[in-house]
Amino acid sequence: MSLYQKIINIFTLIFTLVLSINISFAQVNFTISGHVQDASSGEQLLGATVWCEDISVGVAANIYGFYSLTLPAGKHVIMARYIGYEPQRFEVDLTNSVKMEINLVAGTTLDEAVVTGDAFNKIEDVVQMSKMEIPIDQVKRLPAIGGEVDLLKVLQLLPGVQSGGEGTSGLYVRGGSPDQNLMLLDGVPLYSVNHLFGFFSVFNADAVKSMSITKGGYPARFGGRLSSILEINMKDGHMKEYHADATISIIASKLTVEGPIVKDKASFMVSARRTYLDILIKPLINKANSNNPDVTTDPRYFFYDLNGKLNWKISNKDRIYFSAFKGQDDFGIASEESYGSSSSTLDFGLDWKNAIQALRWNHEWGPRLFSNTTLTHSIYSFNTGVDITEITQQNDSIRMAALYNSGINDYAGRIDFDYAPNSRHYVKFGANVTNHTFSPGATSLVLDFGQDVSLDTVIGPEDIHSNDAFVYIEDEFELSDRLKVNIGVHASTLRVQDSSYYSVQPRAALNFRLPKGYAFKTSFAKMAQYVNLLTNEGLGLPTDLWVPSTARIRPQQSWQVAMGLAKTFGEIEVSLEGYYKAMDGLLSYKEGASFLFSLGESWEDQVTQGIGNAYGAEFLVQKKYGSTTGWIGYTLSWSNRQFDDINSGNWYPFTYDRRHDISFVLTHDFSDKWTGSAVWLYGTGRALTLSETTFSAYVPNGAEQGGVYTFTAEVPSEKNAFRMSPYHRLDLSITRTRKSESASRHLILSVYNAYNNLNPFFAQPDEDDDGNPVIREYGIFPFIPSIAWRYSF
């Protein structure tokens, strides 16, 4: 029996079971379904809960706000709730299936919940483990470097999520690499999420409605990455009124506008952000250039991003969303020198950009069946190059240019179904197809010395085309009052370079209620990944190269098991989780190889594949209600790697193996006007390799016999045997808010690294004043005060 047939048989069996569940309940139940939405804006409230109090069953709205709850015929009391909104209780008398739109009113408890394991349910109630969600309002109140709020940096404060280096936005989740995070913006994967060489992410907080990260226990609907699923959803746009939100900080300015196109039918949201360092320093550059008119220099750096969304209710059963995002960084320097009638110009540039479009169609096939169909297009490209032009005194033109570029172009189609056959089961199933075109780095050379001498050629690997697809099905159901499970399977395939790969990935999660309100949770997930990021493990440089699995490069795979305890003590939620993750097919540059050495050479010859593991424990205590909120997170973890071609084939700690990671986050409302927040974090120093000993050696040199070149060779330690100094930092922020009937103004003062600790960004061998070799560490972010001003109406 072929693997395909096995997969089909598994899915046929599961569908048969699901249908039989439905039939056994269908004749005695009716369904209440609809959307849960904000009463004033019409914004869909994803994760809102609809709960039947008399028989103690409920359901959470999906990411489009749709809910479906099947109940026995008769009268029931329904409670709808969502974080920060007044709960709504109402009675229904079910004699037929009914559609009911639930409009919740934002309440005075808006600031009561800070970090939740789920948007409403208590942590011990939900099956899903290892998932965290932070309300965007809370994100905006935390201290930010340069006053520019960054969503990914807030995620780095959660247990199990670590940063790559000082100030960078890279996420290292449970011992994984940054490429192992599936970053979905309105359901579309983003490849590079970095601005300003990784110090900021591309996610503009003003355009975002919700954000969550799943570190393990992945439901079957997710796949394609080994370590985490980051879901970021853009605002849908206000259905009733026009609103705007403007923010000015020392780094960038932002403007967000939203409102109805047709009231209660269609809406839009547009948000733009741009840095302006290049504009601010322009007069200084012009002044400097005016001193020497023969030489002009024009450095530039900026980034911008644009988010847009259209939302159209076509009918009671159909809704269409169109989302778009475009972001770009442009760094470079142009100079021009004149010598009489001759001149020379040089233009060096480095830019990278992302663009995505997503068209989604929601359709309700009935009260129990909901579907979403998505068509997406995603582009990522990176370009760097230098262009030199000389004009001679004879007016001859000479041009030399070299341009390196890499990128990815994806087209994808996806369909997802939510099926709620009865109050005990919630089934999700669907399929996805993606066509990738990878351009893994090519250099264009242009040499033009007039009519007689010219060259225009491209050196480098050809584009690689691949197709991947997956199908999935999952069912979350209650086996008993104490036991809830989510069981599913995700099956995927990749076709590339006349080779095919298949992967069947079982997923399971379980919640067992223990006495005294404790919940024991466990999960298992197998994952496969068909794209890889070649990186130098240092900066989150755009030079990092995205490459696919190929006929020579096998896909990455992992399995992860996690278990833990959870309980709510009054207003405080406590969770403890342990996990073990095994990884295969990890990709790394061979020792000594890097982006700089790969020009014109095959990247596949410069990489090696290996295995890894990660294990640890995560502890989270969070206070969700009251004027003082926050959390304390602690992670104890290990992450190791083994490659045959690295470290003599021996296991070694991953560069971002971090034994201890502590974060302390506090927000306090002093009054209606004043809010303060503080963040303190500590992490074990980054692993690094240092030379331990030296010896003398030689190589024959020159064409004559007996010539030698002698040198001192260094013997490095075992890879990553040493550690940089620990990382610790305190950030503070205070916000003053002034509200009027129609508008609110916020003045945000924040301090990054308040006690000015030098957190090492990199380390290198050096000599002290006595000439003795030492290791010297360099940091880049000292104490940085900043100010931002936000105006909303």
Place this chain on the structure above:
Amino acid sequence: MALFFLITTKVTVLKTYIKYQSTVIILLILGLVSCGKFSDGVVHEVAFPENEPRLSATLIVNDEDEVIITQVSATASVLDAAGPQSIPNAIISLTNESGQTIYSLGSDNFSSMDSLYHLDLDENFGTLTGEITLAVDAPDFEIVTAKSTMPPKPSFTYTYEYRGDSTITPWGEGYEYQDKFILDLENDLTRADNYLVFVDVLFEDIVSGNSNWENQLLTYRPDNRITYNNITNGLLISDDNTDSNSAYLSEITFFSKNFETGLKWSPTSLRLRIQALSPELASYYKSVDMIMGMGLDIFSEPTLVYSNLSGGFGCFGLASESIVIVE
């Protein structure tokens, strides 16, 4: 009106300053304190393990050599500013498969000028068959050994084309002519083949009458079989990527700088020199070249130079060489 606004603004700023004076002073102090340590870096005390000196030795020889050169030293801690120290009283021996000592070097062969051992041979080293063992014995150290087998003489054919190619000069002055070589090397499917290719030119000093061979800088178009080995100034040609195509090392094209004839510095002769390398020697050359090339990359991590000495560091490598004068 404008004056009033200006005065009002200044008064407001002054009031604000007085109100937050202490905060501003603290911020200034913190900012000033930060300058030094962030620009100069901070020394991080690293607990290096104590160095236990070990023996290192390097001996590289090819069959045409008329001298054997060996370097023997003791390892040193990276914190030792004096670095590794040469050992002048070691006994170095080369033995064949039957245990017979072929060559031996001792303290008499040590030169304090260059801290190397030199053994001048009556004739060239010669092509040796079978496995050769290097043993280095030094006082207070365990004996270290390494084995290597001399590869067969390179078998190849070539074509040479005077000014067979032209390229654009790096600075854009126009064309520059190159001599073109096309090389067919043997790819023995039973072993890893590694070749080091040189082009040498013979220059004659018209005053003294002395002549010297000098390496030429070689160039090539992108070719997976070729890498430029900076440390030896040769082209390293390997069959790494194939074990099933006996013609894999055919039609290897490279170029050397063309010298105009008739000029006073023009060479009097040109030769093609090809070395077949033992696998250990090829690995050694590759690793040394890679490490030397990484020197400026502050983000690169140290990588070990290839060693094949048991219990020590260094390389024992053999090569066989063929030389043809290019007509």
